[in-house]
Amino acid sequence: QVQLVQSGTELRKPGASVKVSCKTSGYTFTGNYIHWVRQAPGQGLEWMGWINPKNGGTYYAQKFQGRVTMTKDSSITTTYMELSRLTSDDTAVYYCARSGGLYSYGFWGQGTLVTVSS
Amino acid sequence: DIQMTQSPSSLSASVGDRVTITCRASHDINNYLAWYQQRPGRVPKLLIYAASTLQSGVPSRFSGSGSGTDFTLTISSLQPEDFATYYCHKYNSDPDTFGQGTRLEIK
Numbered sequence: 001q002v003q004l005v006q007s008g009t010e011l012r013k014p015g016a017s018v019k020v021s022c023k024t025s026g027y028t029f030t031g032n033y034i035h036w037v038r039q040a041p042g043q044g045l046e047w048m049g050w051i052n053p054k055n056g057g058t059y060y061a062q063k064f065q066g067r068v069t070m071t072k073d074s075s076i077t078t079t080y081m082e083l084s085r086l087t088s089d090d091t092a093v094y095y096c097a098r099s100g101g102l103y104s105y106g107f108w109g110q111g112t113l114v115t116v117s118s
Numbered sequence: 119d120i121q122m123t124q125s126p127s128s129l130s131a132s133v134g135d136r137v138t139i140t141c142r143a144s145h146d147i148n149n150y151l152a153w154y155q156q157r158p159g160r161v162p163k164l165l166i167y168a169a170s171t172l173q174s175g176v177p178s179r180f181s182g183s184g185s186g187t188d189f190t191l192t193i194s195s196l197q198p199e200d201f202a203t204y205y206c207h208k209y210n211s212d213p214d215t216f217g218q219g220t221r222l223e224i225k
Contacts, residue, residue, distance in 0.1 A: 038153075044216060045154075045156075045207075045219070062213070095162075099209070105207070108162060
């Protein structure tokens, strides 16, 4: 079965970076884009961008351009989202999700809480 | 970028009620519209994709309609487990966008 398993809770200081992983299994890694979505406490869902695991191509939301980097390691079917220059506004749960054309985001990771605090 | 306007932002209803949530796109998105349910502390769950296709395993009391710019999610007879937050999501072209969410509460 399709699974997306994310890395654990992170605590960072302002100005630092964080790298969240999303380990996928149960399907062909190169067959579907992986999107990253975040949710600040008590807030809605915010789309951050995607990575194409086939060729490493990426697209980032304008808000995060220059601060976010999405990468992949095909040997372990894992994608990563790294966010730099963190502020308290980046405190959120970060999700990876698998897209599939008209199917939208049928599968999600369990979420990774990132807390930014001095 | 295409904006998504979801309404209402909150809604109070009773078990057994029929409720409708709407989502409007600022430009034509064809039928690339999905609906998700999120319970507190849980991962969003896909309910409807392609505007009107029910995700496998989702109860038939949920339905979606619309095309172009105007979309609706209808729950025909609310059950206790349906009280949650609902989000629309457009995915026809980059960037993807989510609606602001509708919090469905028990009256």
